[in-house]
Amino acid sequence: MKRTLLALTCLSAFGLTALAADNEKTKPDNTATNARDRSGETKTSGDQSNNSADLKTTQAVRQALMKDSELSMTAKNIKVITVNGQVTLRGPVKTAQEKTKIDQIAKSAAGGAQINDQLDVKGSN
Numbered sequence: 001m002k003r004t005l006l007a008l009t010c011l012s013a014f015g016l017t018a019l020a021a022d023n024e025k026t027k028p029d030n031t032a033t034n035a036r037d038r039s040g041e042t043k044t045s046g047d048q049s050n051n052s053a054d055l056k057t058t059q060a061v062r063q064a065l066m067k068d069s070e071l072s073m074t075a076k077n078i079k080v081i082t083v084n085g086q087v088t089l090r091g092p093v094k095t096a097q098e099k100t101k102i103d104q105i106a107k108s109a110a111g112g113a114q115i116n117d118q119l120d121v122k123g124s125n
Contacts, residue, residue, distance in 0.1 A: 043088040054082040064109035092122040
């Protein structure tokens, strides 16, 4: 009985150690992204204008992205920020084709607004 208990304890400890090591490997390092966002050189969601025309443009782009069934959930979760009629698209997408498609959707939905495409192709993990 003592051997069984000891064996189970050792296996549990080994399993928890392996799980903890795996979690350490998957933690993202967003240091560079965070520094970039704090620098003020790029638009963040906090920069979204409260102007009614800008809000309508952002809404139209977001709705068009959500309606497209071919886009991944990653692509649908990009940031759409409109300030003074300029739409900034930021965030990761899985493929270059997705990036191109999002740009086309945004141009169509934004009604002639200028599009600043800052999307990053990350690939599927």
